Amino acid sequence: MSNDLLLGRTVRLIPLSVDHAEALFPSASDPEVWRWMPRPRPDSVVEMRVMISQMLADGARRCFAVQRLTDAAVIGSTSLYELDLAARRAEVGATWFDRSCWGGPCNAESKLLLFGYAFDGLDLVRIALRTDNLNERSQRALTRLGLTYEGTLRSHMLRQDGTRRDSLYYSVLADEWPSVRDELLTRVAAKVTA
Numbered sequence: 001m002s003n004d005l006l007l008g009r010t011v012r013l014i015p016l017s018v019d020h021a022e023a024l025f026p027s028a029s030d031p032e033v034w035r036w037m038p039r040p041r042p043d044s045v046v047e048m049r050v051m052i053s054q055m056l057a058d059g060a061r062r063c064f065a066v067q068r069l070t071d072a073a074v075i076g077s078t079s080l081y082e083l084d085l086a087a088r089r090a091e092v093g094a095t096w097f098d099r100s101c102w103g104g105p106c107n108a109e110s111k112l113l114l115f116g117y118a119f120d121g122l123d124l125v126r127i128a129l130r131t132d133n134l135n136e137r138s139q140r141a142l143t144r145l146g147l148t149y150e151g152t153l154r155s156h157m158l159r160q161d162g163t164r165r166d167s168l169y170y171s172v173l174a175d176e177w178p179s180v181r182d183e184l185l186t187r188v189a190a191k192v193t194a
Helices: 018-028 045-057 106-121 136-144 174-193
Strands: 011-015 062-068 074-084 089-097 126-132 148-158 164-173
Touching: 011 106, 018 045, 018 062, 018 074, 018 089, 045 062, 062 089, 062 106, 074 106, 089 106, 106 126, 106 174, 126 136, 126 148, 136 164, 164 174
Parallel strands: 089 126
Antiparallel strands: 011 062, 062 074, 074 089, 126 164, 148 164
16 A cells, blocks of 8 residues: 555644544543444443554455544545455555544545555446435535435434434445546645635
8 A cells, every 4th residue: 555645735634543532532532422323332442442453354344534634643544344355345444533624634534545446546437435324414514525326224323322324325446536536636626625
């Protein structure tokens, strides 16, 4: 994996390690940041380390920490998971950002870098993302990122409160990637200069 491939204008994606637990814990322990996550919110740095260790142990996952370039702060995390190189597909998840980064260029640029790694580096043909049917903020973000809504898996997962969640699926395909990339580049540039 080339570091240049994962270097943007405002952030870079670096391989996630358990050493990032302390830096990620403040954002991961924010109830609003974690509100729609299907896994339990870590209650301590130790639990954060355990969660990261479990993610890293999954051979069908590529995990990244998102690092802000201006101060080298680790401001979030994102992953490719259910990575199937033979079928040339993956999903994106375990993505969160410190609330201070919401609305800025970080999410769009991290997706730009992650999608570039997946399509250009791993030669994937499909990337999917899913979100809770109640998470309207995420649904708007996925649409703004240029993904296509595919459908809803009804009663797909349990939420942390024990209720059933419908999962909305979105995707981008390799032949759509050049157009999505151009739109993301334009969005990031506009947010950086704003």
